[in-house]
Amino acid sequence: MNFNASRNVGQAGGLRKAKRVSDVAAMGAPAPQPPAYSPAPGFSPPPSYSPTFGAPPHQEGIQLDAGQDFGAPQQPPNYGYMGGYPQSPMAAMASPGQIGSMLQQPVVQDMALQYGNQLAAAGREAVQREIGRYVPVARLRYYFAVDTRYVLRKLMLILFPYTHKEWMVKYDQESPVQPRYDLNAPDLYLPAMGYVTYVLLAGFMLGLQHRFSPEQISMQASSALAYIVFEMLVYTVTLYITHTHTNLRTLDLLAYSGYKYTAMIASLLAALVAGRTGYYSMLGYCSIALSYFLVKTLRVQVLAGSAAPEPAAPYGYGAPYPGSANPYADSYKPSGGTKRRVYFLLFVAITQPLLCWWLTYHLVPAATVAAPVPTR
CATH class of the missing domain: 1.20.5 (Single alpha-helices involved in coiled-coils or other helix-helix interfaces)
Structure with missing residues (x-):
């Protein structure tokens, strides 16, 4: 259908109002519509966003995430742990x-x-x-390896050494046998117990003479300890100056020097029973017995010395030197310096009885002291 605009011209020369066309088909074919959107099976549509129609010009083409919260405070980054690894349990425990x-x-x-x-x-x-x-802790264990049987036999040997025949120290390969298995081996148990017993007995005798005081006990203990240290220094310096090499060690000398406490205790006990007469009688006998014991015991150790350098041996004491004379042989000849060794042996055998007298004579009362009679 063709539209003619001239028909709207009226007879009076003016324009006529156009008529509304009610027939839609008269306007021609409609514009084609796009097909409806149908998603494929298994496809999940993306989250819906708010329409951006009518957005300001400066926001056109920019998609904003509605889930972002720009007002929330930002958490500080964790630099102690890498991402993807759990933190330590101690970090989470705060209470x-x-x-x-x-x-x-x-x-x-x-x-x-x-x-x-x-x-x-x-x-x-x-x-x-x-x-x-x-x-030397390991060496001290050797010198204290004793038992009751050894202690009793050793005390009898010191007081009655005349019946003893074998004075050699036994060895297990290159190591000396422990004192509990060898009566001739030196020990430090008897000297230690003798020192304590001497101090207690000295305090008891001072108390009988009404001279007891704590200061006197400390003086007796310190003087006895000082004399034993002085002995060790004198013996060591004498061996060094005379250039005398023996199988004796410092702990051996300490053990043999401590055996004098047995003679001192026996003399003080005799003084309690028979006074000064009993003291001097027992002191004379114990001095002879102690000197005999030291000569017989130290003879093997002193005369079997060698001028060779001392090797390291188990326990470090009493082991024979390589190349030295065999002390087990019946007809061995000691090396050079025999005279110096004999003098040293006699020096030890004489000084021990003198020290016994020096440390005990002032404890013996001059006469029987009667208890004071209380006055009314």
Whole structure:
């Protein structure tokens, strides 16, 4: 249908109003419509966004995430742990109650116990190592390896040495046999017990003479200890100056010097029974017995010395030197310097009885002291 605009011209020469076309088909074919959107099976549509129609010009083409919260405070980054790895449990536990409950777990307690035992073992080893640098602990164990039978037999040997025949020290390969298995081996148990007994007996005798005081006990103990140290210095310096090499060690000399306390205790006990007469009688006999015991015991150790350098031996004391004379042989000849060794042996045998008298004579009362009669 063709539209003619001239038909709208009226007869009066003016324009006529156009008629509304009610027939839609008269306007021609409609514009084609796009097909409806149908998603493929299994496809999930993206999240819906708010329409951006009517957005300001400066926001056109920019898609904003409606889920972002720009007002929330930003968390500080964690630089202690890498992303994807869980943090330590201790970092999450902040309350003391949770920490206490964790410490009560058996696994944690076992770990703490094992760690404590390791620390204690390391500390014990360090202490033993430091003590071993100054005190020969391994050697002291050898000198205190005694039993009751050995102590009784040793006391009888010191007081009655005349019946003893074998004076050689026994060896197990290159190591000396422990004192409990060898009566001739030196020990430090009898000297230590003799020192303590002497101090207590001295205090008892001073008390009988009404001269007891704590200062006197300390003086007796310190003087006896000072004399034993002085003896060791004199013996060591004498051997060094005379260039005399023996099989004796410092602890051997200390043991043999400490045997004099047995004679001192026996003399003081005789003084309690028979006074000064009993004291001097027992002191004379014990001095002879002690000198005989020291000569017989030290003869093997002193005369079997060698001028060769001293090797390191187990326990460090009493082991024979390589190349030296065999002390077990019946017809061995000691090396050079025999005269010096004999003089040293006689020096030790004489000084021990003199020290016995010097440390005990002032403890013996001159006469029987009667107890003072209280006055009314």
